[in-house]
Amino acid sequence: MEAKSEITRENYKSYVFEKMPKSSHWKNMIWAFLIGGTICAIGQGFIELYSLWFNLQDASVLASGTLVFVAAVLTGFGVYDQIGRFAGAGSTIPITGFSNAVVSPALEFRAEGYVYGVGAKMFLVAGPVIVNGVTISVIVALITLIFGG
Amino acid sequence: MDTFLMFVKAFLVGGGICLIGQIIINFTHLTNGKLLVLFLIAGAVLEGFGLYGKLVEFAGAGASVPISGFGYALVRGAVLAAKQDGVYGALTGGLSACATGVSIAIISGYLVAVLFRPRTKKK
Numbered sequence: 001m002e003a004k005s006e007i008t009r010e011n012y013k014s015y016v017f018e019k020m021p022k023s024s025h026w027k028n029m030i031w032a033f034l035i036g037g038t039i040c041a042i043g044q045g046f047i048e049l050y051s052l053w054f055n056l057q058d059a060s061v062l063a064s065g066t067l068v069f070v071a072a073v074l075t076g077f078g079v080y081d082q083i084g085r086f087a088g089a090g091s092t093i094p095i096t097g098f099s100n101a102v103v104s105p106a107l108e109f110r111a112e113g114y115v116y117g118v119g120a121k122m123f124l125v126a127g128p129v130i131v132n133g134v135t136i137s138v139i140v141a142l143i144t145l146i147f148g149g
Numbered sequence: 150m151d152t153f154l155m156f157v158k159a160f161l162v163g164g165g166i167c168l169i170g171q172i173i174i175n176f177t178h179l180t181n182g183k184l185l186v187l188f189l190i191a192g193a194v195l196e197g198f199g200l201y202g203k204l205v206e207f208a209g210a211g212a213s214v215p216i217s218g219f220g221y222a223l224v225r226g227a228v229l230a231a232k233q234d235g236v237y238g239a240l241t242g243g244l245s246a247c248a249t250g251v252s253i254a255i256i257s258g259y260l261v262a263v264l265f266r267p268r269t270k271k272k
Contacts, residue, residue: 025175028171028174028175029168029171029172029175031171032164032167032168032170032171033164033165033167033168033171034164035167036163036164036166036167036168036170036215037159037160037161037163037164037165037167037211038160038164039163039214040159040160040162040163040164040208040210040211040214040215041156041159041160041163041210041211042210043159043163043209043210043213043214044155044156044159044160044209044210044211045156046210047209047210048152048155060205060209060210060213061222061249061250062249063210063213063214064210064213064214064218064219064249064250065249065250065253067214068250068253068254068257069253069257072254072257072258072260072261073257073261075261076261076264076265077265088170088171088174089167089168089169089170089171089173089174089184090164090167090170090171092167092170092181092184092185093166093167093170093184093185093188093215093216093217094163094167094214094215094216095214095215095216095218095219095250096214097181097185097216098185098216098219098254099254099257099258101181101182101185102254102255102258103254103257103258103261103262106258106259106261106262107261107262107265107267108267110262110263110267111267114262118258118259118262118263122255122258122259122262124182125181125182125185126254128182128185128186129182129185129186129189129216129219130251132186132189132190133189133193133219133220133223133243133247134223134243134244136190136193136194136220136223136224137193137220137223137224137226137227137242137243138227138239138240138243140193140194140196140197140224140227140228141224141227141228141230141231141238141239141242141243142231142236142239143197144197144228144231144232145231145232145235145236145239
């Protein structure tokens with residue numbers, strides 16, 4: 001790795017901007033729609049498959065779980081990040097993006113050990129998601145209880 | 150036929166949700182983590198009003214696979230359990246509804262971290 005000697009805040013920003021892929025908004029949006037839609041359609045495929053053995057609710061949960069696992073392995077091979085480069089939100093928003101956000105830092109920080117590296121960094125993005133999700137679910141449930149909805 | 154229609158609906162709705170996300174990224178440069186949390190909360194709040202469940206019924210995986218579906222599942226689980234067990238249910242329902250997904254994410258994350266070599270990020 002060649003170290004750049006004079007990195008300041010300003011020229012780092014312009015450096016990043018320079019290196020950013022210059023794809024148009026329209027192209028971004030079309031890719032996000034196509035990839036996001038495809039991932040969901042694959043998920044639907046798993047739902048249909050698991051519906052043969054489970055009820056719809058369980059099939060849906062298992063389908064998402066399958067996507068999470070597949071995305072984790074693809075992240076391990078470095079494939080998911082390749083997809084993410086042009087798919088943008090199309091690969092972030094589906095549950096597979098959540099999986100990628102768990103696995104990617106876990107893998108990257110393995111050098112820091114299994115406790116503070118893998119174990120802690122795994123929740124870099126998943127942590128905020130779970131914290132916010134649990135909090136809001138409890139609040140909504142309590143409101144429902146109080147107002148008897 | 151119905152099955153084929155569900156695929157089309159899943160593709161269109163799922164793609165549409167991601168499209169909204171991409172539009173938000175294009176105009177605000179939100180980081181991925183914040184985008185995930187934003188959509189999670191959106192799904193959770195919509196389910197609070199009983200709306201997201203209708204979208205899941207309509208589009209299947211198109212609504213349940215995006216992260217907003219995770220928020221929906223949390224709230225749905227919490228509300229259902231709260232109706233049964235009161236405050237105790239409100240506390241346990243959300244996480245237990247999502248336990249499968251979270252556990253799979255954690256276990257596969259650990260497995261991948263152990264089995265794979267980190268890739269040097271291409272600049």
